Amino acid sequence: MARFIDVHPVNPQPRAINQIVALVRDGGLIAYPTDSCYALGCQVGNHDGLERIKTIRKLDDRHHFTLVCSDFAQLGQFVQISNAVFRLVKATTPGPYTFILPATREVPRRLLHAKKKTVGVRIPDHAVTQAILAELGEPLLSTTLTLPGEDDPLTLAWEIQDRLDHQIDAVVDAGECGTEPTTVVDLSGDEPEILRRGAGDTSRFE
Known part of the structure; x- marks a missing residue:
């Protein structure tokens, strides 16, 4: 049964954040709010968590998983960024954007796109997500929480707990979050x- 953890959306309680991070470090899979919508997340090296994400979302090797990072310095450890791309990404982060970029050797092979050897990265603008990342000290392996056959992501914590109760380990509830996935x-x-x-505005990329 998934734990339900209430967190203040603006000033996350350290005790709650510590509980979430301890669960993630112990191999847990969580549903957590971001500045776009809810996401599934686990540690980057959590093989079981990755397989559970794939099962819940029915994903194959062509799916781009996302490394949710706390800041630009952390993001730069996992992807290769040219000067032009650096300026473009820097101008739009933190925010509701996921960028697909060539991965560095820091990224486990099983997380890479099967053919392109790329991975998704993003820096969210959400107090709770940032608090989790700060305490964890590393990115979260994530994907948007959209269930198979559905067009819209899940956005309500109670509904997520109801529908995924025995497939995830915790639901983080910080009130309303975004209802659209990232660009x-x-x-x-x-x-x-x-x-x-x-x-997110797409005009910079067109």
Whole structure:
């Protein structure tokens, strides 16, 4: 049964954040709010957590998983960034954008796109997510919490607990969060390619 953890949306209680991070470090899979919508998250090296995410979302090797990072310095450890891409990403973070970029050797092979050797990265603008990342000290392996056959992501904590109660370990409730997934931009080629239009202005990439 998934734990239900209430967290203040603006001033997250350290005790609650510590509980969440302890659960993640212990191999847990959580549903947590971001500045776009809810996401599933676990430690980068959590193989069981990755397999559970794949099962819940019915994902294959062509799916781009996302490393949710606390800041630009952390993001730069996991992806290769040219000067032009650096300026573009820097201007739009933190925010509701996921960027597809060539991965460095720091990223486990099983997280890479099967053919392109790329991975998604993002820096969210959400107090609770940032508090979790700060305490964890590393990125969260994440994906948008959209269930198979559904167009819209789940956005209500109680509904997530009801529907995924025996498949995840905790639901983090910080009140209302966004209802749109991130805008996904592939920056691994010569020109930006918008793969998904979601929250966030896309004009910089067009």
